[in-house]
Amino acid sequence: MNERQLGRLAAAGLAELRFDAPMAEYCTLRAGGKVAALIEVANLEELRRVLALLAEEEIKFLIVGRGSNLLVVDSGYSGAIIRLKGEFNTIALQECNEIATIIKVGAGCALGKLVSWCSGQGLAGLEFLVGIPGSVGGAVRMNAGAWGQEIGARLEAIELIDRQGKLRQIPFSGLRLSYRTLDLAEGRIDNTIITAALFSLKTDREEDIRSRCAAYLERRKGKQPAGVASAGSFFKNPPDDFAGRLIEVAGLKGTSCGAAMISPVHGNFLVNTGGASATDILTLMEQVQAAVFAQFAIKLEPEVRIIQENDSP
Ligand SMILES: Cc1cc2nc3c(=O)[nH]c(=O)nc-3n(C[C@H](O)[C@H](O)[C@H](O)COP(=O)(O)OP(=O)(O)OC[C@H]3O[C@@H](n4cnc5c(N)ncnc54)[C@H](O)[C@@H]3O)c2cc1C
CATH class of the missing domain: 3.30.43.10 (Uridine Diphospho-n-acetylenolpyruvylglucosamine Reductase, domain 2)
Known part of the structure; x- marks a missing residue:
């Protein structure tokens, strides 16, 4: 600038x-x-x-x-x-009928707040998001998912604003959802900002929703490193396999570069053990990609968005 x-x-x-x-x-x-x-x-x-x-x-x-x-x-x-x-953190009931309840959630709202609000309202469908530390906008853009479910499947519509300030609502039929990404049927979503998401949810007993959330959290605790800086799964899973499995079989768990390390708990978590630079993390990323490619001829793609000078929305 x-x-x-x-x-x-x-x-x-x-x-x-x-x-x-x-x-x-x-x-x-x-x-x-x-x-x-x-x-x-x-x-x-x-x-x-x-x-x-x-x-x-x-x-x-x-x-x-x-x-x-x-x-x-x-x-x-x-x-x-x-x-x-x-105002981008707000959640509101939009419509209620015998089939579903539609809620509208600001894109800045934390997923944790959303899941907990839904539990309190007796609205089911988003429990699998518990433990993902993102915002609604980021999760929708990434089509975040866990335990075989994806946020995109619960969408009724999204609201987005373009660079000219024009706000539009895009219904589910206008969205193109795939593994860890969202696009629009009319073209790339890159030049827009998601301002809100509308979700279609079912009613259920609050205690059943809360117990599903607790079970998902418990599963997470056993499988992922806790209390350490990370971006969750660093690489996308290749078709029919798991990046974490390939990294583990390649013997890379615990490998480090500066203060960046492949978590000994989960091979797909690159963690910052304290004071790592982005270069440490990216060098480790390249080492993992090279080692996995050498052993399995599979090129791991980062799930993490790496922001460089020439990026635009
Ligand atoms: C401990 C841990 C566990 C995780 N577990 C999971 C998991 O189980 N499943 C999973 O899918 N992910 C997981 N993640 C990754 C991450 O939390 C999700 O991808 C999350 O949805 C990203 O949301 P965010 O708000 O942090 O997005 P950011 O990281 O801030 O941004 C991600 C991308 O979304 C874009 N974006 C953000 N907001 C908007 C917006 N309003 N409009 C348009 N584009 C936007 C950004 O430009 C960027 O390209 C995990 C991360 C951690 C640290």
Whole structure:
């Protein structure tokens, strides 16, 4: 970002603006470079104003959620990063009929808050998301899933805003969902920001919903490293196999590069044992890819979004 662009942002009266923001503070991997400007927006009007300013000044930008599936390279990102908060954290009942209950959830809402709200309302269908530390926007964009279920299957529609500030609702039929990604039937979703998601849920007894959540959490505890910085599964599972299994069979568990390590608990978790740089993590990623390819002729693709200088939303 040049001086004029920085000056325009500084003078725009934005409530939450941070220059040179270290993304390690905003990512669960606790690593990564700085972003020139981090802007937190609390409502649609503010988001529109920010988008107009960024367009006018030709400032590139990215949207992030709770940073649980991304890593910014150490050299940083010279554009702006937008995060949603305030009104984007709300959950509301939209419609109730004999088949389903539709709820509308802001894209900034934490999945944990959503699952717990649904339990309290006796609404079932999203329990499998318990323990995933993302936001609704990030989870929908990633088509997050666990235990054989995916968030996309529960969607009724999404709301998104484009770079020109135009807000639209896209029904489920207009979405193209696949393993860990979402696109639109009309084209790439990349130039848009998801502002809300509408879910179609069934009613159930609160105690049954809570006991399913507890069971999912218990399964997670046994299988995944706890209390250590990570982005969850680092690689996508290749067709008909598991990245964690391949990494384990290749004998890579416990391998480290600087302060980045392949978790001894789960081969697909690259963890930051304290003070790892993004370069440590990415070097380890490449070592894993090379070793797995050498042994199985399978190229592991990162599930984690790696943010580099030339990225746009
Ligand atoms: C301990 C741990 C366990 C995990 N377990 C699972 C699991 O079981 N299953 C699973 O699928 N994932 C899992 N993850 C990964 C991660 O939590 C999910 O992918 C999550 O949904 C990402 O949400 P986020 O808000 O953190 O997104 P971010 O990491 O902030 O962003 C991810 C991507 O989504 C985009 N994005 C974010 N918000 C928006 C928006 N509003 N509009 C458009 N694009 C947006 C970003 O640009 C980026 O490309 C785990 C992570 C951790 C740390």
